Amino acid sequence: MEQFKDYRNIHHMLRETVDRRGPHPAYKWFVESGETGSVSWDQFYEEVIQAAKSFMALGIRKNDKVSIVSYSRYQWVLIDLALATIGAVTVGIYHSLPAGECGYIIDHADAILVFAEDNDQLEKLLTVRKDLPEIKKIVLFSGDPPADNGILDFTSFMGLGRDIPDSDIIAMADNVQPDDVAAIVYTSGTTGVPKGAMLTHDNITFTAQSVEKSVFWKEDDSVFLFLPLAHVFARTCVYTALLSGCTMTFTRSLDTLAEDLKATQPDWFPSVPRIYEKVYTKIVGSAEAKGGMTWHIFKWAEKTALQMSYLKRHKLPEPFLFILKYKLADRLVFQKIRAALGGRVRWCISGAAPLNPDIGKFFHGVGVLIVEGIGMTENTSFSNLNRYDNYRFGWVGPPGPGVEQKANPDGEILFRGRNVMKGYYKMPQETAETITEDGWLHTGDIGQIDDNDFLRITGRKKELIVTAGGKNIAPARIEGIMITSRYINQISVIGDRRPYLTALVTLNNEAIEEYAQKNNIPYTLVDDLMEHPEIVRLMESEVKQRNRQLASFETIKKISIVPEFTVDNGMMTPTMKVKKSRAADRYQDRIDAMYNT
Numbered sequence: 001m002e003q004f005k006d007y008r009n010i011h012h013m014l015r016e017t018v019d020r021r022g023p024h025p026a027y028k029w030f031v032e033s034g035e036t037g038s039v040s041w042d043q044f045y046e047e048v049i050q051a052a053k054s055f056m057a058l059g060i061r062k063n064d065k066v067s068i069v070s071y072s073r074y075q076w077v078l079i080d081l082a083l084a085t086i087g088a089v090t091v092g093i094y095h096s097l098p099a100g101e102c103g104y105i106i107d108h109a110d111a112i113l114v115f116a117e118d119n120d121q122l123e124k125l126l127t128v129r130k131d132l133p134e135i136k137k138i139v140l141f142s143g144d145p146p147a148d149n150g151i152l153d154f155t156s157f158m159g160l161g162r163d164i165p166d167s168d169i170i171a172m173a174d175n176v177q178p179d180d181v182a183a184i185v186y187t188s189g190t191t192g193v194p195k196g197a198m199l200t201h202d203n204i205t206f207t208a209q210s211v212e213k214s215v216f217w218k219e220d221d222s223v224f225l226f227l228p229l230a231h232v233f234a235r236t237c238v239y240t241a242l243l244s245g246c247t248m249t250f251t252r253s254l255d256t257l258a259e260d261l262k263a264t265q266p267d268w269f270p271s272v273p274r275i276y277e278k279v280y281t282k283i284v285g286s287a288e289a290k291g292g293m294t295w296h297i298f299k300w301a302e303k304t305a306l307q308m309s310y311l312k313r314h315k316l317p318e319p320f321l322f323i324l325k326y327k328l329a330d331r332l333v334f335q336k337i338r339a340a341l342g343g344r345v346r347w348c349i350s351g352a353a354p355l356n357p358d359i360g361k362f363f364h365g366v367g368v369l370i371v372e373g374i375g376m377t378e379n380t381s382f383s384n385l386n387r388y389d390n391y392r393f394g395w396v397g398p399p400g401p402g403v404e405q406k407a408n409p410d411g412e413i414l415f416r417g418r419n420v421m422k423g424y425y426k427m428p429q430e431t432a433e434t435i436t437e438d439g440w441l442h443t444g445d446i447g448q449i450d451d452n453d454f455l456r457i458t459g460r461k462k463e464l465i466v467t468a469g470g471k472n473i474a475p476a477r478i479e480g481i482m483i484t485s486r487y488i489n490q491i492s493v494i495g496d497r498r499p500y501l502t503a504l505v506t507l508n509n510e511a512i513e514e515y516a517q518k519n520n521i522p523y524t525l526v527d528d529l530m531e532h533p534e535i536v537r538l539m540e541s542e543v544k545q546r547n548r549q550l551a552s553f554e555t556i557k558k559i560s561i562v563p564e565f566t567v568d569n570g571m572m573t574p575t576m577k578v579k580k581s582r583a584a585d586r587y588q589d590r591i592d593a594m595y596n597t
Helices: 010-021 041-057 074-086 099-108 119-126 154-158 166-174 201-212 232-244 254-264 273-290 292-313 320-340 357-366 428-434 475-482 509-518 526-531 533-547 580-586 588-596
Strands: 025-030 036-040 065-069 089-093 111-116 137-140 151-153 181-186 196-200 222-225 247-250 268-271 347-350 369-374 404-407 412-416 441-449 455-460 488-494 501-507 556-561
Touching: 010 041, 010 074, 010 201, 010 232, 025 041, 025 074, 025 254, 036 041, 041 074, 041 154, 041 166, 065 074, 065 099, 065 119, 074 089, 074 111, 074 166, 074 181, 074 232, 089 099, 099 111, 099 119, 111 119, 119 137, 137 154, 151 154, 181 201, 181 232, 196 201, 201 232, 222 232, 222 254, 232 268, 254 320, 268 273, 273 292, 273 347, 273 357, 273 509, 292 320, 292 357, 320 357, 357 369, 404 441, 428 441, 455 475, 475 488, 475 501, 475 533, 488 533, 488 580, 501 509, 501 526, 501 533, 501 588, 509 526, 509 533, 526 533, 533 556, 556 588, 580 588
Parallel strands: 025 247, 065 089, 065 111, 089 181, 111 137, 137 151, 222 247, 222 268, 268 347, 347 369, 501 556
Antiparallel strands: 025 036, 181 196, 404 412, 412 441, 441 455, 488 501
16 A cells, blocks of 8 residues: 655655755756756745745735636746635636637636736737636736736836845644645636636645656656646646755747657656657658658668567567667667757657557657546546656556546546546536546546556547447547648548548648658649549548558548647637537538549
């Protein structure tokens, strides 16, 4: 039986780490010059206490709600920990959401203070400010605020409350109980209005410990974060790194991700499958574009990587001649791939969506183990995780310590534990529908649990396709196979109550432009290529090749190429999941045409 510390609250967990790791680096970030700034654990704690004083000076008290509209950065974590210290509640909002959705969350959460990343986010918030009369102030993380006494820059905010004694803050921290709400995290669901999951201090301190007991890391590890902190997956990684005393570095933006990753040289990092898929397709695409010997060497090296992964997974000896072959492949190919990931990465975490097992095996053979896990907003984004020394690709591993799992007769997976949310904010009916009276959380995931407690997710109840012929099909697996094509950016499989499967497909513009130029296909804009007969044939061929990995009833018979799904056009959630029902509505004519011709 695993032992857990009963931290009273997040601040007490932080205090323990500060006592243990005081002078060691806690957080790093990039400045304009490309250099990094940093704070030690001692310095971070001092800033947390000062930020807590600033909140007191603004009249923020226990249970008050404060929103943050920003991409991940050091100040995000600082404010979150300061709010937790005084018992106030953090409400993170994706910086990519449009003004109306930001306004809805701020209003529904009853927030009275908002932090904005920069002037762009501020401008967005100002368009809905008139509808948010409860907002006392808006604080800018960076940029110059306009002449408005309702808007503060971050330096001014941090200067408030300096005459408040530390003892007042410590007294407030000591008054925060395990069952008090620390965060309201709004789901970015593919259907319906967002629901605010209330996560308590105990949810967070328990989950951090359960994750730490499930992974292989050291307190001197360097961690790299580029996931949005509005997503609880990223927050859970922050809290677990905080518990462990690791050093966490924040990327500047997704545009500088590759550059920042190389500069940081992390020991591990969390990511979503789409990033690993993009890295893989870029590697394949680069080798394929060069052609000739480069392409042959890559295919040989890829095969060697898969062989190495097989030997490691089955704990088989590595033959002498194979070792020589692997060393050559490592020098020619694998070292460059690891260098692109910083050069020191031992392993990575993948969550939020299924990882294609073949991509996992490839990186494993290259020397970077991707351990896949699963969680959801409602269980603090953690229930299961493959272990560093006990893993299977295509499975999300056994449950974390202290977490129970079971499968209902219909195949739905349920969880119970201290990681399960308190409920949805101001939504008692939805809470009752999601959490049973004896504490089991409905996930909506369909899966199977084997004799070793490993879990495999096979689909979503709401997304399960039942064809006209009565076949039950989980589209996620098919989509995962299809996007291994370097030419396919996104795909949404269609087929519920239909005689066969079809799909809406978007193009990987970079790869398609390369192909068009190489094959002398004229175009002005890349969108012109969507309907070009040769590009359509290419995409159909890519799908047909991958259909060979599927049962006949799972194969995609027809496709329609559509513009990219984005958050801005309403086709994707901020966590980069396709809003399938909305896509189906928008392209209903195209879908009907695929079945009527």
